Amino acid sequence: MSVLANLKPEKVFHYFEEICSIPHGSYDTKKISDYLKKFAQDRGLTCYQDNDNNIIIIKEATKGYENSDPIILQGHMDMVCEKTPESTIDFKKDGLDIYVDGDWVKARGTTLGGDNGIAIAMSLAILDSDEYEHPKLEFIATVDEEVGLLGAASIDVSKLTAKKFINIDSEEEGIFTVSCAGGVTVENTLPITYKDADGIKAHLKVSGLLGGHSGIEINKERANANVLLGRALNLISEKYDILLIDANGGSKDNAITKLSEANILFTDATKQQFEEAKSAITDFSKTVAHEFKVTDPDIKIELELKDEAAKKVKAFDEDSTRRVITYLVLTPYGVQHMSKEIHGLVETSLNIGVLKTEENKVSTVYAVRSSSDSRRDMMVEKLRVLTKYLGGKTELSGAYPGWEYMADSKLREQAVEVFERVYGHKPKIEAIHAGLECGLFAGKIPDLDCISIGPDMAGVHTPDERLSIPSTERTFNLLVEILKASK
Numbered sequence: 001m002s003v004l005a006n007l008k009p010e011k012v013f014h015y016f017e018e019i020c021s022i023p024h025g026s027y028d029t030k031k032i033s034d035y036l037k038k039f040a041q042d043r044g045l046t047c048y049q050d051n052d053n054n055i056i057i058i059k060e061a062t063k064g065y066e067n068s069d070p071i072i073l074q075g076h077m078d079m080v081c082e083k084t085p086e087s088t089i090d091f092k093k094d095g096l097d098i099y100v101d102g103d104w105v106k107a108r109g110t111t112l113g114g115d116n117g118i119a120i121a122m123s124l125a126i127l128d129s130d131e132y133e134h135p136k137l138e139f140i141a142t143v144d145e146e147v148g149l150l151g152a153a154s155i156d157v158s159k160l161t162a163k164k165f166i167n168i169d170s171e172e173e174g175i176f177t178v179s180c181a182g183g184v185t186v187e188n189t190l191p192i193t194y195k196d197a198d199g200i201k202a203h204l205k206v207s208g209l210l211g212g213h214s215g216i217e218i219n220k221e222r223a224n225a226n227v228l229l230g231r232a233l234n235l236i237s238e239k240y241d242i243l244l245i246d247a248n249g250g251s252k253d254n255a256i257t258k259l260s261e262a263n264i265l266f267t268d269a270t271k272q273q274f275e276e277a278k279s280a281i282t283d284f285s286k287t288v289a290h291e292f293k294v295t296d297p298d299i300k301i302e303l304e305l306k307d308e309a310a311k312k313v314k315a316f317d318e319d320s321t322r323r324v325i326t327y328l329v330l331t332p333y334g335v336q337h338m339s340k341e342i343h344g345l346v347e348t349s350l351n352i353g354v355l356k357t358e359e360n361k362v363s364t365v366y367a368v369r370s371s372s373d374s375r376r377d378m379m380v381e382k383l384r385v386l387t388k389y390l391g392g393k394t395e396l397s398g399a400y401p402g403w404e405y406m407a408d409s410k411l412r413e414q415a416v417e418v419f420e421r422v423y424g425h426k427p428k429i430e431a432i433h434a435g436l437e438c439g440l441f442a443g444k445i446p447d448l449d450c451i452s453i454g455p456d457m458a459g460v461h462t463p464d465e466r467l468s469i470p471s472t473e474r475t476f477n478l479l480v481e482i483l484k485a486s487k
Contacts, residue, residue, distance in 0.1 A: 003098055004105065007469055009125060009476050016105075016121035020113060021095035025081035028092060029053045029143040032077045036141055039124060053077075054155040055141040059127050061134065068135035068487050070162035073126070073479075074437065075119025075169055076145035076152075080252055080461045083110040085259075087463070104466040114467035115460045116145065119168035122476050126483070134483035138162050145169075145437060146254060148185050148398020152437035157444045164411045164486070165445075166479070167438050170454035171216065173471045174423070176415060177452035179431035180439060181215070181347075182376065182402035183369040185253055186383050190324060190362045190392040195317045197243055200266040200274050201310035204232055204281070206249070208298035211258035211462045214351035214367045215434025218256070218335060219344075222295045225249050225260035226355045226364070228288060230328025232301050233262060235284055236277055237325055241268040243315035244324055246357035253353035253367040255461040260355060263306070265315045271308060278303045323390045324362050328355075330386055331364070337375055346433040348375040350383075369433055371402050403439035403450065405431065411449040418481045453479065 004013040024032035033053035040047035046058040055077070061068060081091040087109030089097065097108040106112060123139045126132055138160050142151030170177045206225040212218075226249040236242055242264050249260025266274055285301035292299055316324065333352055339345040347370060354365035366383065370376035384394040406412075412429070419427045438450040456471035458464070 003100065007100070008473050011125035011128060012121050012472060012476050015124040016117055017098065019117040019120055020098050020107070023092055023094065024077055024079055024113065024117075025091045026078040026144050026147045029078050033141075033143065036077070036120070043128065045127065048159060050155060052151060052154050053143045054151045056159060057127060057139040059137045059139070061136045062132070065133060065135045065487055069164055070136035070138055071134070071483065071486060072138045072140060072160065072162045072165040073123045074140040074142070074165060074167050074441070075116045075123060076142045076437065077116070077120055078144050078146050079113030079115065079117060080111050080146050080255060082252065082255060082461060082463055084463045100469070101466070103469050105469060106466045110463055111461065112465040112467060114457045114465060115171065116169050118455060118467060118472060122168055122479060125476070126480070132480050132483060135486050136162070142437060146252070149400040149435060149437050149440055150398060152440040153400065157441070160445065163445065163447055163449055165438065165441060165448050165450040166411075166482070167436060167450060167452040168454055168479070169436055170452045171457040171460055172454070173456045173468070173475055175428045175430050176412060177432050177436065178409070178412060178429055178450075179405040180403045180436040181369045181371045181433050182373070182400055182439060183367060183435050184376065184380065184396050184400075185398040186366040186368055186380055187395045187397070188364050188383055188387040188392055190327060190387065190390055192320045192360050192362055193317045194314050196312045197265055197267055197315050198311050198313070200269055200271070200305070201245070201307040201313060202264050202266065202274065203261065203304045203306050204229065204264055205261040205302050205304070206232065206299070207259050208300040209256070209258045209296050211256045212459070213434065213461045214254045214256050214349075214353060215369055216432065216460065218349045218351060218433065219346050220295055221334060222256055223288070223292045223299060224333050224352060225257040226328065226352045227331070227333050228299070228301065229260040229262060229355070230325060230331070232281060232284060233264070233325045234329045235280060236264070237321070240266055240273065240277055242266055242321065243318065244321045245313060245315045247324065247355055247362060248357055249355040250353045252461065253351065253365040255353055256351055257353055257355070258462065265310065265313050274305065327364075327386065327390050332379065332382060336379060337372075339371065342431055345431055347371050348379060349433065350379050369435065371431070400435055401439045401443055403436060403442060406449065409449050409451070412451050414485060415451055415482050418485050419478060422478055422481055
């Protein structure tokens with residue numbers, strides 16, 4: 001039974017619900033890509049599917065728009081897959097458990113994928129209808145945007161003819177995004193040597209953080225659980241001899257880490273000394289909760305006894321333990337520079353989104369973003385030097401360019417006029433710190449005229465993600481009116 005059947009626009013939410021029923025996390029887009037291909041074939045629309053699963057669907061102009069400039073509609077088909085510890089959803093096999101809560105669509109225990117499933121749903125609603133007037137439409141659905149804009153980087157655009165481009169990947173109604181930061185994914189790896197040791201085995205956990213999108217919400221200066229784990233480990237190691245057993249936190253470089261934890265071994269401590277360490281961590285938790293009382297009021301840091309007399313535990317040796325803790329304490333995180341040209345815009349930031357213990361190594365993965373190439377490169381160099389000093393190595397992937405502001409944009413002027421007529425006031429024109437695919441497409445298609453729009457969403461990239469129903473309807477109607485005005 002349909003959950004969203006009574007919502008408007010009916011076709012938009014129909015397709016959004018279908019998309020939510022299909023697993024479509026990053027690197028797992030074959031099923032959703034085939035769904036889009038079949039959608040086009042069933043309607044006799046020209047469709048191209050490449051080896052990476054990117055999709056292009058072409059719909060010819062409606063009557064009276066045959067000589068109008070064609071327009072590209074674009075979104076990405078992959079979603080960030082995050083869930084609560086209690087959720088039993090298998091993102092590889094299961095659809096999302098979506099529901100309506102007042103004016104919001106949500107998913108129980110998981111991310112919703114409104115970023116960017118709603119762009120795909122809006123586009124399909126237009127492609128599936130004869131109701132709306134429009135020029136020739138070239139719809140692009142890319143893969144793996146959330147892991148470095150990989151689909152936009154690989155797609156062949158030679159079959160496209162349009163020079164106007166509407167990206168539907170913004171997350172606040174009433175804002176036209178016209179520029180964005182570039183970025184790169186940085187993975188640092190530290191080699192680990194193990195030893196067998198005896199002692200008191202304990203579990204250190206950092207939880208209760210809000211998390212969020214590492215581009216859009218990095219300016220809120222929320223806490224990162226991996227950074228706090230480093231601080232807590234350092235606090236303990238300054239007074240007690242400990243060995244790390246493992247350390248893990250987060251799964252996406254572009255999500256601010258909400259939960260991080262480590263198993264540790266006190267090698268030369270009495271039960272009384274462990275209790276003193278536990279009390280110190282409780283005090284530290286209160287200190288950090290006060291430090292982040294505005295952004296993350298529910299932070300909790302806990303040290304729990306697991307085995308009072310553990311024997312022959314496989315743990316990092318002293319040198320490996322020291323290097324990992326040092327790394328976590330010294331790693332940069334968060335906003336590094338604010339723009340001097342645009343008030344309130346973050347220029348440069350980085351997020352340690354993943355901390356993972358694997359066989360013989362500990363790896364960390366960062367999203368580094370900047371609208372300044374030189375400062376982006378400086379942050380990468382800081383990470384590389386720190387990692388090299390501690391005996392590790394650095395690898396870069398998923399680099400993408402920023403999207404420069406176009407002073408003379410006919411599409412933006414037209415969209416502003418339509419917005420003002422529909423809403424009765426002017427939209428905000430903004431640059432954002434998050435990455436958008438517009439920059440890559442602008443590099444592939446000369447003189448491309450771009451804007452980015454979208455409905456209100458909140459909690460993106462977290463299990464608290466939600467999509468506004470009334471905002472979706474208004475934004476879709478705006479998109480329809482922009483197309484209608486493009487005669």
